[in-house]
Amino acid sequence: MTSLCTRRRRWLRSAGIVAVVALLATELVLGWSSLAGALQQLRTPHLGWLALAVGAALASMGAYARMQRHLLQSAGVKPPLIDNVRLAYAAHSLNETLPGGPAFSTQLNYQQMRRFGASPAVASWTIALSGILSGAALAVVTVGSALAAGGAAEWGDLAALLVAAVLLTLGVRRVAKRPEIAEALLRTPLAWINRLRRRPAQHGHDRIRGFLDQLRAARLTPGRGAAAALLAVLNWLLDALCLWLCFRAIGEQPAGLTAVLLAFCAAMAAGTITIVPGGLGIIDSALILGLLAGGAGTSAAVATVVLYRIISFGFIIGIGWLSWLRLRRRPAPPRQGGAGPSRSGICRDVGNLLTAVTFAPSFGGTRS
16 A cells, blocks of 8 residues: 555646646747747846946845844844844745745844844744734835726725734734733633643743743834834835846836836735745746736746846855854854743743744735
């Protein structure tokens, strides 16, 4: 029976590989003329526009790094900007290129924020809130571009989206200000878990209380919150601007800005449902189809997307892996307050649980 199942799995795997290769070969044959024209345009890019496109991509990553830094500073943690930028690049690269990338990205963010001096609770709070802000910002850009393109606004859905984003942000802020609220909510589930494990009802309660008490250090003022939200929106807008500038770099008249924004947002949404590293194939196809719908020519759309992906996936990811190597060389942070391994492990687990929902739609949805 085991050998039969093994042979069946091998047969299905081989059939899947053959189907994918056949599909790619068919697409290559049918689209060869467009691809050849696109490659011809990429041979002689306009260096000035190319530099601007690269600059927009770098500025986009810088906006995300500054957004996270604002959140850390609201909790009294003040890391150097260069360290925050390195972390943003490295976490983004782990997220985009590794299977299960969001988990690795979250872990790296947590570890490095602890090196910056953040407590386990503050690090988890920062990761969760940055994910909420980034996802909400992409939704805002999507709705704004749809309205600018003259689409009919579903005001009920828009209001529900804005209310949900505000409630999530205020909820995280409220828990940071009054951690006893979360403690009360966790008391009953903890008792159930302890009952299943045949432990005393209060087992682990002190550790969770200590973790939640650390959240008191987080004080997100309206000014810092607004600045972080603005930077989250700017992160996506600059990335979309990079795509628009790639039209100029290949010597083509750009598609309308709203059309580029709609194609960009659709591609980022499509990237959330793929397990392929970097959304390869899915994001590219969505971008090309969106640009074609916006009035771009086939060869121009293909060349633009290829150039954009070289910058956003090749160049930015390369910088991210170099940043990861730089971070790996840093010494481990000293233990704070004599906390033993068990406390550290529990804090890390609670932090990962806290951020799991935030990072479920990655990456498409958030940067790191």
